[in-house]
Amino acid sequence: MMRWVLGLALSLGPMLAGHVAAAHALLESAVPPVGGTVAKAPTDVMIVFSETVEPAFSSIVVTDAAGNRFDSGKAQTxxxxxxxxxxxxxxxxxxxxxxxxxxxxxxxxRTQGHFSFTVAR
Ligand SMILES: [Cu+2]
Structure with a gap:
């Protein structure tokens, strides 16, 4: 049994690692930029992913420091x-x-994450 588990781990490990690198949608960049400060308030937020995403099963929520939502509710590609x-x-x-x-x-x-941006005074 132990040998079987070890063998499975050894064969799955590299496969999973390769898959993560190749096919999960990871954040590559965003507008406004991750951690950035913008002079002008944006009218939308855009995230560029490493892979194509399904908008019906993807979401973006934008909140202020008090937790109030400012997004329009439905993300689109x-x-x-x-x-x-x-x-x-x-x-x-x-x-x-x-x-x-x-x-x-x-x-x-599925992947998820969060970041912040600041609208300057
Ligand atoms: Cu994947």
């Missing part, structure tokens, strides 16, 4: 580029906002 997930946001006052995202890549694997 950019026309002709399913690696870009975007969402409209309500007018943003100066302050720091948190962007929490969940992505389901076309291969159905």
């Amino acid at each position: 950019a026309a002709g580029d399913a690696k870009r997930l975007m969402i409209g946001v309500k007018p943003l006052q100066p302050g720091t906002y948190t962007v929490t995202w969940q992505a389901t890549s076309t291969d159905t694997h």
Whole structure:
């Protein structure tokens, strides 16, 4: 039994590692930029992923420091580029906002993360 488990771990390990690198949707960049400060309040937030994502099973939530939501509710991919997930946001006052995202890549694997950006005074 132990030998079987060890053998399974040894054969699955490299396969899973390779898959993570190849097919999960990971955040590559965002607008506003991750951790960045912008002079002008954005009217939407866009995340560029390493893989194409399914908008129906992906989301972006934008909250202020008090936890109030400012996103429009429904994330969409950019026309002709399913690696870009975007969402409209309500007018943003100066302050720091948190962007929490969940992505389901076309291969159905889910990833999630969060980052913040600041609208300058
Ligand atoms: Cu995957």
